[in-house]
Amino acid sequence: MIIVLIGPPGAGKGTQASRLAYTLNVPHVASGDLLRAVSVQDTPLGQQVKSYMVAGQLVPDDLALRIVEERLAQPDAANGVVLDGFPRTLQQAHRLDDVLAGDGRRGVDVAIYIEAAREVVLERMRARRRDDETPEVQVKRYDVYEHDTLPLVAYYRERGTLASINGEQPIDAVTRDIAATVRAHSVGGNSAGADALKPAATAIQAHE
Numbered sequence: 621m622i623i624v625l626i627g628p629p630g631a632g633k634g635t636q637a638s639r640l641a642y643t644l645n646v647p648h649v650a651s652g653d654l655l656r657a658v659s660v661q662d663t664p665l666g667q668q669v670k671s672y673m674v675a676g677q678l679v680p681d682d683l684a685l686r687i688v689e690e691r692l693a694q695p696d697a698a699n700g701v702v703l704d705g706f707p708r709t710l711q712q713a714h715r716l717d718d719v720l721a722g723d724g725r726r727g728v729d730v731a732i733y734i735e736a737a738r739e740v741v742l743e744r745m746r747a748r749r750r751d752d753e754t755p756e757v758q759v760k761r762y763d764v765y766e767h768d769t770l771p772l773v774a775y776y777r778e779r780g781t782l783a784s785i786n787g788e789q790p791i792d793a794v795t796r797d798i799a800a801t802v803r804a805h806s807v808g809g810n811s812a813g814a815d816a817l818k819p820a821a822t823a824i825q826a827h828e
């Protein structure tokens with residue numbers, strides 16, 4: 621299964637993506653982590669990526685796509701992935717569809733929208749602020765999300781693959797809702813990994 625997680629910064633996407641990937645036994649592909657690995661390299665590309673990241677801006681679509689595409693081509697991604705932080709623009713979503721179609725894959729099976737209000741996520745971000753992240757950058761990250769990424773909700777809704785989850789609930793409740801959603805989307809299909817969701821509650825609790 622190809623699962624995409626969408627949500628504002630601070631909505632808990634990383635935690636949920638990691639839990640879901642563990643349960644489905646597919647890789648958790650976080651574009652932010654892939655880009656952070658590039659940004660620490662002392663190369664012109666590394667410096668360029670870093671300058672976008674520290675400012676709370678998105679790196680150019682081509683770059684984000686290239687890095688995720690390379691990851692999707694790894695053998696362990698053949699049965700599916702949980703994508704966290706990608707796509708983040710409509711252009712990336714279109715191009716992801718093209719890449720998947722070009723590989724003969726079915727496309728995005730479920731886009732999970734973890735919904736949480738601006739004030740809620742800004743408060744969470746304030747509480748866990750990293751040293752390299754000023755309050756201004758946090759607000760910038762939220763604004764970029766609203767402007768560039770939120771349109772993906774309509775994109776996936778039109779394709780019938782969107783599932784909205786209340787991201788203001790406690791973490792375990794969000795995890796439960798996501799597992800139920802993915803299970804519902806895989807009923808009738810023969811999606812790899814979907815069976816793993818049957819004992820989801822136990823597997824999820826055992827993880828972490």
Ligand code: AMP
Nearest residue numbers: 651652672673677678679684705706708
């Ligand atoms: P994240 O860890 O997902 O919050 O991502 C951290 C930073 O990496 C973002 O603020 C962007 O600068 C960059 N980034 C991550 N994913 C993407 C993407 N799909 N497109 C463009 N930039 C991205």
